[in-house]
Amino acid sequence: MTVIDPFVALRAATKRYRIADRDVVALDAVDLDVAPGEVVCVLGPSGSGKTTLLRVLAGLETLDGGEALQAGRPIRAPDRSRALVFQDHALFPWLTVAENVAFGPRVRGATAGLDRTVARTLALVGLDSFADALPRQLSGGMAQRVAIARALANDPEVLLLDEPLAALDVGTRLELQDELARILAEQRLTAVVVTHDFDEALVLADRIVILSPSPGRVARRLRVDLPRPRDRASEALLRLRAQLVTAVLGASRGGKAA
Ligand code: ADP
Ligand code: MG
Numbered sequence: 001m002t003v004i005d006p007f008v009a010l011r012a013a014t015k016r017y018r019i020a021d022r023d024v025v026a027l028d029a030v031d032l033d034v035a036p037g038e039v040v041c042v043l044g045p046s047g048s049g050k051t052t053l054l055r056v057l058a059g060l061e062t063l064d065g066g067e068a069l070q071a072g073r074p075i076r077a078p079d080r081s082r083a084l085v086f087q088d089h090a091l092f093p094w095l096t097v098a099e100n101v102a103f104g105p106r107v108r109g110a111t112a113g114l115d116r117t118v119a120r121t122l123a124l125v126g127l128d129s130f131a132d133a134l135p136r137q138l139s140g141g142m143a144q145r146v147a148i149a150r151a152l153a154n155d156p157e158v159l160l161l162d163e164p165l166a167a168l169d170v171g172t173r174l175e176l177q178d179e180l181a182r183i184l185a186e187q188r189l190t191a192v193v194v195t196h197d198f199d200e201a202l203v204l205a206d207r208i209v210i211l212s213p214s215p216g217r218v219a220r221r222l223r224v225d226l227p228r229p230r231d232r233a234s235e236a237l238l239r240l241r242a243q244l245v246t247a248v249l250g251a252s253r254g255g256k257a258a
Pocket of ligand 2: 050051
């Protein structure tokens with residue numbers, strides 16, 4: 001499936017790692033197009049190259065072949081226009097919630113209106129009343145909200161999320177999935193979300209890309225053409241979920257993209 005005007009793209013992206021005299025192919029000629037404002041979820045088993053794919057898009061890894069592009073220009077280094085959020089929130093434990101969120105803008109000297117930016121971003125994730133709390137005083141779900149707020153405070157154009165909700169209990173995860181969907185839509189962010197949660201992908205994504213087990217190749221692609229906010233109990237979503245399960249099973253048996 002070709003997107004006419006991709007904002008973020010991988011072209012035949014290939015990445016190898018050398019592990020104890022062995023070449024491991026983490027990404028094998030991966031093509032990916034993400035249109036402006038589009039949310040693409042990447043699903044795949046452990047070791048299929050999902051984190052590598054995000055790190056390449058973040059500019060943290062260089063490719064051995066192919067290209068990573070943002071607005072048609074090669075991605076060569078990290079840039080604040082692309083924010084990466086990890087599974088583990090990685091907040092600074094000695095800084096308050098507000099100071100954690102202010103950290104990025106402060107480091108690059110963007111202090112004008114910073115208090116307002118922090119307040120607005122914390123309100124967006126529903127944590128305005130916890131500005132002065134320390135990370136150890138927060139639940140896992142709250143800490144992950146702060147991590148998302150911290151990414152948004154840098155005013156990114158692209159949000160890269162690596163299993164951002166995987167460490168949370170089921171109830172909190174469902175709640176944050178809905179919130180994340182709302183935030184992505186409200187902020188009109190272009191996003192690539194790595195997950196291995198089918199329902200998360202169905203709630204968040206415009207399109208789902210399924211990677212095959214190592215070496216990471218695109219095995220299947222699926223469009224999620226459902227109205228937002230997504231209704232988890234709708235027949236259309238459940239039908240698509242059945243298709244997704246079939247596609248994931250097919251991918252794990254080594255089928256290549258049609
Ligand atoms: P996933 O996130 O889908 O679990 P990863 O992208 O983390 O997959 O890893 C894909 C493959 O690349 C794995 O075989 C892993 O061992 C290898 N790999 C990832 N990062 C490194 C690294 N920094 N050094 C060596 N090998 C790596
Ligand atoms: Mg990973």
